[in-house]
Amino acid sequence: MLVALLIEDFILQLGCEIVGMAMRLEPALDLARTIDIDVAILDINLAGKPSFPVAEILQARGIPFVFASGYGAAGLDGSGISAPVLQKPFDVGDVRRLLTAAL
Amino acid sequence: MAENNRAEGAGAISAADASQDAFAFLGKGGEIRQLIRNFDWSATPLGRVETWPGSLRTATALLLQSPVPIVMLWGEHGIMIYNDAYSGFAGKRHPQLLGSRVREGWAEIADFNDNVMKVGLSGGTLAYRDQELTLHRRGVPEQVWMNLDYSPVLDETGTPAGVVAIVVETTREVLARQRIAREHERLLQLFAQAPTFMAMLRGENHVFELVNPNYQALIGNRDVIGKPVSEALPELADQGFGDLLDEAYRSGEPVSRWSERLILVRSLATGPEERFVDFVYQPITADSGEVTHIFVQGSDVTERVIAEHRQRLLVNELNHRVKNTLASVQAITSQTLRGAMSLKEASDSINGRILALSRAHNMLTAQNWTGADLNEVLETALSTHDDPDRPQLDVTSPPLRLEPHAALSLALALHELAINAAKFGALSRTEGRVEIICETVVVDDRDVFRMTWREIGGPPVHAPQRRGFGSHLLERALPAELSGQVRIHHRPDGLVFELAAPLSAIREGVGLG
Structure with a gap:
């Protein structure tokens, strides 16, 4: 929850707008199916569940995304998904770099 | 007689002398020949050498030539005549053994030799392989093994007159075989155990x-x-x-x-x-x-491999939690600093928030991060803001198990409410009170968790000019985390905070995600 606040803060600093925020898999899936956005930041772990199904929906919709994870890139092992990973903890520069790369 | 022979035999014996020498048949060389020459055979049943029958002489000459240990047992008493090789085998019994009766010379195996004499003198043969015997060759009992071959010696009439024994000691070989067998047995035991x-x-x-x-x-x-x-x-x-x-x-x-x-x-x-x-x-x-x-x-090593695997998972999980916690601390510090009026205020707020996070972690760790009781969450988050002697908080809550993320979010939200009340609201005055009511109700056929935080008796409140960390946490992060809604009313008589979230999103084991 606190990390979401941090990301929100960084995104606002970068001059972007927060369109939606979800902390659980179900609401995140709903958002991913319907929301109109330029880019998404996905924590790999949503209250104990991997967010990969959300990534698959975004991928299918052609919406770029980056992951955030305490595991780093190793958190994607076995998922079959490749995307930039923000290793926690991170600063606003990291977020800018990865979002720029994703966009 | 013996004296004479020895005197004559002391030097080199000429061919002429040899023809007259009663011991010429013994041949030359070796200790045993000299002993035989010098022995007083007249004191034995064999009598003087000159009187010995041809068969006895021939047999004696034959065994003396052999490099194999041979002993002859002559007559019913088994008078012993043996060669140099046998004297080595006899140990300290030699030379007393020469000319003695076999049952007396080897008293410790008299029964064995009694049988040998009986069988041999009746024309039979005996053969023993690795025969175990206990001999007193060096004054102490000694366990030995021998190959023994006994056969009769016939006299001129064709009657058995003595027994000849070829004696080959196999003690060393037998012990070696036993050692190998024991070794083998030991290896088999090692194998089995x-x-x-x-x-x-x-x-x-x-x-x-x-x-x-x-x-x-x-x-x-x-x-x-x-x-x-x-x-x-x-x-x-x-x-x-x-x-x-x-x-x-x-x-x-x-x-x-x-x-x-x-x-x-x-x-x-x-x-x-x-x-x-x-x-x-x-x-x-x-x-x-x-x-x-x-x-x-x-x-x-199945158990070891499973343990290693579990350990790797634990280390990864630990690393993950540490990184997440660092990110949480980062969120607290950067956002607190952003909204702070002074470094002192920021420092106090940061300390309070990190301690609140730490207490919530302790609570969850104590239960292995499976969840927490609602009452425990309230107690953990609020105990430092209430004085038991002058209680200002009035808490009503049902028994309810919360899943860990909901418990953590609620604990942090309660901390923010309490801090705000202590700074600007009801808890800033001794007569102020806060009523906290938690309940589960049914709304549109769905179980909903509701929490109301109502401040009474505080100073008049106003909506804040700035939205800091606390506002963000309460108004944005908390509803997102619990899939619920939050409303904050800044009423003149005190702040009212209302939270409503589907029970399914916060209850242990049945969360939405």
């Missing part, structure tokens, strides 16, 4: 010759002795172990593997089982250098 599993496979088809109990335990109650591996343990052959055995057999080089995974079918009832083993296939070569066997030795 070894803490590792072992098997011996013979030939290029790897036929089981031997398995120890640990090997049997590994493969289950299957009879494998005499069968090739491919037949005895077909599932292993299919997993590449047959090829490995072939490789070791062909190359003569050992093959070892660590933490090797294998699927065993110990019995049809239990079905396939996953095990992990460390093992070595050690080729055994014959003297010719050709591989004849493969010795299999190893350990079932």
